[in-house]
Amino acid sequence: MADDLQKGLDEVLVAESSLSHIDGDAGQLVYHGYDIKDLAREASFEEVLYLLWNDELPERDDLEAFVEDLSAEYTIEEGVVTTLEDLVAADERPMAAVRTAVSMLSASDDEDAEPGDIDAVRHQGLRIAAKFPTILAAYDRLRNGEEPVEPNEELSYAANFLYMLHGEEPDDVAAETFDMALILHADHGLNASTFTSMVVASTLADTYSSVTGGISALSGSLHGGANQDVMEVLLELDESGQDPTEWIAEQIDDGRRIPGWGHRVYNVKDPRAEILTEKSEDLGNASGEKKWYDYAAAIEKYLTEEEDFPSKGLAPNVDFYSGTVYYQLGIPLDMYTPIFAMSRTAGWVGHILEYQSDNRLIRPRARYVGPTDEEFVPIDER
């Protein structure tokens, strides 16, 4: 048994996967062989969802049948809405609210499932992916004192979410931008939340449990929570009224960790951040309000040219520009990480399907460093 300690599991191989490949030095990401740049520009999120769950891109009739099955599950049960109302009353964060609501989707699933049944993973995964946008949009409306908007099956997955959130159909730019953001966040190897889902699934727990685990892991600021943190930083900079370069230099002097920078796998700028940089600038140009893009770009320039970030392999990750894109689409800050979860459900379920089809319980070990020969003293004599 190897005794090398691999804290954080860097470089430890625990599975084989054909879902996504990352070249961290070249800054390249592919989903099942297709470059993320091509998928972002040419495909829809529904096609990517199909790809990650079926290992191939759909033909048109496959896609139509898949979208029909997906949209048939868009509606959420009254009990879920009641729970969301209770969570609004408790002032719960949207990320915690979706975690709770996704967990309770098992209650309304009447299909019996044997542990390890791949068809059950597919069925449960489809229900979760379909209902996720409905839950999230309903939560935002309820907390604003508005009635949830019924899903519109005629719209794309991305457009339907924006429609349910804002109560009106998005324009093409908003729908296409959001669709692209969903594609970019759909999968990324064995990141912490995907691995969490796989660990839960490897016990043959159901997919509701596995995805709930994934949402929990994604919520933290070292992982998916960073997209909200980035926008908070940009708002803080705006509030300060300072020049972005001076402001970021002060933050570095104070030893602050910059959200949206650094990645366990990339040593160069994340290819998804490259695409989101362009999108953020395009949205700014189109609206005439470019300051959010400008702030982020000024920080990137400073950290790249004036600090030793590049030599440490620190560059913008996917979260650095996504916040400015969502902000310009009028999405509330605390919805950014749940939106990431909505998209990453595709990857979580894809990895569960792949892993459970040749399952082995995931169970690493810790090196024991505690005492070994303590004498037990009964509680009343301690």
Ligand SMILES: CC(=O)SCCNC(=O)CCNC(=O)[C@H](O)C(C)(C)COP(=O)(O)OP(=O)(O)OC[C@H]1O[C@@H](n2cnc3c(N)ncnc32)[C@H](O)[C@@H]1OP(=O)(O)O
């Ligand atoms: C979707 C995603 O999950 S992408 C990642 C989202 N998370 C963030 O953006 C949060 C900010 N980034 C980070 O905290 C880290 O870069 C992580 C967690 C993403 C990756 O961390 P690790 O690979 O474990 O690197 P680790 O935390 O060991 O940092 C290595 C060195 O880089 C520094 N560093 C890493 N990230 C940053 C950052 N964002 N700002 C400043 N310094 C950083 C660390 O201080 C450390 O420096 P040292 O060696 O001088 O002590």
Ligand SMILES: O=C([O-])CC(=O)C(=O)O
């Ligand atoms: O891969 C990782 O460690 C983090 C992640 O989920 C991503 O970048 O999308």
